[in-house]
Amino acid sequence: MNDNVTITIDGKGISVPKETTILAAARALGIEIPTLCYHPKLLPIGSCRLCLVEIEGYEKPVASCTTPVVDAMKVTTQSEKLLALRKEAIQFMLVNHPLDCPICDKGGECRLQDLAFEFGLDQEVFKIAASPLLIDYLSPLVERNNNRCVRCGRCVSVCNEIQGEMAIEWVNHGYDTEILPRGGYPLNCEFCGQCIAHCPVGALLNRPFKYKARAWELEKIHSVCPYCGGGCAIELNVRKNKVLRITSSYEDTHNQGNLCGRGNFGFGFINNNNRLHSPLIKRRKDQVPVTWEDALGSASEQLKKILKSSGPESIAGLGSPRVSNEDNYLFQKFFRAVIGTNNIDSSVHFNYRNLERGLRATLGLSASSHGFDALEKAQVIFVLGADVRAESPPAALKIMKMARVHGSTLVVANPRKTKLDKFANVHLRYRPGTELLLVAGILKAVGEKNKDLLDNIPQFPVLKKSLEGIILQEISEVTGVPLEQIYQVATILAKRETGCIVFGYEVFTHQQAKEVVVSLGNLAFLSEKVSQKDRGLIPIIAKNNVQGMLDMGVMPDLLPGYQQFEKGAPFEKVWRQPIPKQPGKNAEAILQGILDGKIKALYLMGCDPLMEFPFPDKWEEASDKLEWLAVQDIFYTEVATKADYVFPAVTFAEKEGTFTSGERRVQKFFPGISPYRSALPDWEIIQRLSQLMGYPMAYAHPKAIMNEITSLVPQYNEITYERLGRNGITLSSTEGIPHFTPFSINKVAKPKPGSFTLITGTAFFHSGTLSTNSGLTVLGSKAWVEINSEDAGSLEIHEGDPVTISSAGKAISAAAKITSAVPRGVVFVPNNFRDVQVNQLVANQNYCPVEVTKG
């Protein structure tokens, strides 16, 4: 059946699908109809009435943004009458408008200004006696000036439809209609800044940007958000060598111009005056600023000495999921080709490293099975162990949209309440650390419910064997998830609808992380077989270049592209050096190696083990033992205080390169400003050091590094640096055939009644050094303890009271936040805060048993 209808607009015919609006059809024909409240990604609002058109046979004009086409409709978009109506609507919007354009931040990019100009409205013909409305100067990051508001409602729509936040709403009626948060209080929301970005006038302003620049003075440079693994395409708004604002446009970005609070407001670290600006060398006890020549000269000399005396295995390096692919590639090349060791790893060893291992074992994948676009088709979404909103906001937006707007079935399983719970059809609250048991239980339940079908799959016995010892009743008892819910999820996953399984931090920090990923791979494969519909397996990655760093081979056991050492010949050919064939030490072994005195030199690029790694006290001890410690970073981190050499690096905004997002989208970013004082791009520092170490390296540009990468890393074969457009290229990750894979489950004990378990995870406004040094700290710079209200009651803890959490002789303390978001017996402390180092307690997992006391 042909669902297209044919209509005529201004005499031009077009055939469009039935549901198309007149406005969309007109735009498809290249006919411009003025709009203000309309935004293509929002449901039509219909408040501004600018897009009125006339239809033959209709008594009155209709709003083209809200009216769907009807077959044989004859539409006129331009007429005397329509012009008069549009003029009047704009005139109405100008009533009582302050016309303070000279000091309005929106000047130059204001829709109302443009419209008044376009229609030649040079007079404010009318005023309504009304007292000026209060300007909200109290909300952090956002300034609301309702005197400039035209009540188009876009901010309300974006807050509700896209963000699912419902922080602002229309209030009052008639002329006094306003848009206010909670009836007029300051904003208390997730501060995504989306309302600002979608305000067509100057009613909602970006406070950090206020009075910083006129719109036309800003140069917009394409870049990629450096926060989470979502990889949103952004624009650096630059004036006089300063990044003043971040924007993202709907038209040309894969994230449809959506940004979160970190993306919008978290860029202050770029222009931060506390940045490292000069290389430092430790002379006796003090670190003194020196030139690059001195710093690198001395560093290379000392390193050569250690290499000569103790051999390559006495040297190690830790890379960073924050720096570019090119930087990471050169970093591992430095170790493998220049030093001759595989002692290279990163913080990811403790979490995301298990992703590829598990995916490869079951589904034959080296990364996420699908891009985020699979989420936008999923009718069934199962989220396990992820606070998606905090770990990767763009993924959360897609999931929320499916659940809220498209009615997809959403199952959220998490030890604590997350934002997605609000939109979930089913939420499972399992005990911390029982993810594997839960997935095994669901697998078992799917198996039980689809016996006849599965017996026909020749491979199924492999999985069946793994599940033999599973008794669902026991699983239910240990996980704390009712049996019915396990069956319910099994039924949902077996539905004949396309679906996605989404998982995150809790899975990656699980004691048996690889096994959980394997079990999820099995679940994806099994539910695909049962439902006969596509099942995406989508990891949620909280740091921007985890995938890229792993792809680049920053790990001790595999070469770039996850290639075995035996297959290292092409590398040896290009690098003109033999590569050590023995796997190097991983992050844990490196720590032990230092403590044992076997590792004498450590090169840190963009990472601070004292803050980001488990066992920070041991790392502190280790960093004191090292003979040679070089720290390359943008800030003077904790570990930098102990360094023999400090190399100031530049941020993403000052260099060119590529990041690979969690959905394996390789995107290019460009420098918006020149390097901060003496700071250099990471790749250039590594290159200079290599040269001084006697290894020739002469990349003129990151492009040259990427060319080498594409020639050596099979997954990157299909791209060339030039071909990476605005939204980059999403690489396929299929490398093998999916199959059921056995997995083993360690026993998990049920916690004793009355005991507490501490869990940790990402805080939405805070993800480490970058956010600490950005404007986001106005939203809070201290960690907190979330405790269930009943637990708080029995411990006589009140909101804001200090709470001490201790385990194995170590203790942390933070202010109490009483909530129903954590169940009884569980406390949550966000990680990555300087004041409260929760990683002292949880070590290399994300939970541990603790004692909780007031005070």
Added chain:
Amino acid sequence: MLTTEDIKGVIEKRGSSKEHLMFILRDLENISGNNQLEIDVLEKVAEITKIPKSTIAGFVGFYTMFKTNPRAPFIIRVCKSGPCHVMGARTIFDAVERNLGIKPGEATPDGLFYLEQCECLGVCSVAPAMMINYDIHGNLTEKKIKQILESYKSQKAIFGEKCGPEVEGKACVIDDDRQTKRLLVMVGKVDPLSIDSYIKNGGYAAIRKAIREYSSDDVINIVKDSGLSGRGGAGFPAGLKWSFMPKGDMQKYVICNADEGEPGTFKDRVLMEENPHLIIEGMLLCGYATGATVGYIYVRGEFRRAIERLQRAIDQARESRMLGKHLSGSTFSFDIFIKEGGGAYVCGEESSLMNSMEGKRGFPRFRPPFPAGAGFMGMPSNVNNVETYASVPMIIEHGATWYKSLGTEKCSGTKLYCLSGKLNRTGLVELPMGTTLRELIDIYGKGIKDGKTFKFAQVGGSAGGVFGEDLLDLPLDIDQTIKAGVTLGSGVVLACDKDTCAVDFLLNIISFFAHESCGQCVPCRVGTSQLHFLAKKFAMRTAVEKDIDSMIEKAQLMKQASLCALGQSPILPITTTLKYFREEFLNHCNTRYSCPECDMTLERFYR
């Protein structure tokens, strides 16, 4: 201050989903002691119901009956809409103020009373009127006000329906045998509190007959044949509307629009108060015809007596198995629930009404989709007025031909006309469609009050037009009024004598629209305010001649551009008033022109 337990109790009783928000807030306001919804209480509601705080704040801010500031145990709401205005509402304010020593927006020093202005209370035949909590009192005089207020001083605040006897539904029906009573035939005869009385008088025979003899399509066809057109104001053929409801097993709704807010209208109130089962039966028939299983009656919040009588009727109907599952042993199941309004005229617009029913601000929706496609909760819904549903049982019982035996060629049946204003006799009359204004005024209204002369009549409510002498013989049906460039609307006939100032009258209408605009679309939000500003200029005698054209021009643009009917309405009262009284408007352009009526209004409302 309400305790968390109080709040939890209310939410438990009403249900925590958003669609019950109106009930929850009303209950909380009633038990608050001083008619207030404190911010802390709202935050608590948000916490318990999980409805976002901003959403609740937006909801409370939309409905005029709710306030977050402290009021008093008794709220006095004095009506300022057309009929009351004409009948002296301004002096009523003075009387109340003198009596209590407070102005609107203030509470008495003893903290007992709080004074507010409000729009039409739906008792226009006994104008001027006021409401104390939910008790409505009409035919107010200074003396009567004193007595009424005195009687409340010794009372505890209650939220019942202790209205004055003059407000009683049957008392509002004009006692005149020349009427052709069909809808009103049982009013006064049937006991509205007893289903037995209704059944004894032949009630529920139509639905039984339909179930027994007709298929659902038959019922639609009979209603179509009868020529019954919607009685809410727009006059859309009811049978045709019913036929738009999709076939199929999806959840469908029958919605009765009882948000009777058009100033001057009180017909639906009389029907609901005096014969609630008739409306239930009409809705049952619609449910049977369209395949809907759930009905809602959206009653404006001010109509406490109607709400209570309908609820009682629903309860009785459930007990008597006239509502519920498998009615009369058939496969047809149907139940009815009441939803309440919060004091917003725009909610009488069917799409606003459905948003309001869902617990949202009463913003109108754009069309398409129409209610039959996606109505309440996005499901197919049929919305008709009270009078429309009430007309259905007799059509099924006596047939389409019988129904068509009265009325005009294009508009069959009878119409309830609401007479108010400067007449010797006011009230509700039921006459064949197409009765003339002259007949209504001279025969049923017994002529203009106190022997004065007729100046104009407003027909159809605020959204209707002004009729001069030339239209006295125009048959008042849907079709012929439209042809004459006016409208019958909801059947309002507000007669005005020579003492009425046309400028003052128009200002009253326009201020009503400015107050009731929902604020969603630009042309209406700003346009109504601009019209208000211009109309006020005439009243202040600071206008210039071109302001007349300006008003017409703005209103015309609003008619073209506004999202819903509210913004499209002001043009009719403006052009019709100016058609007759342009001269009077020009007179008002002179600062030295004396107009006591305008002076009184300015003094009262625009000080």
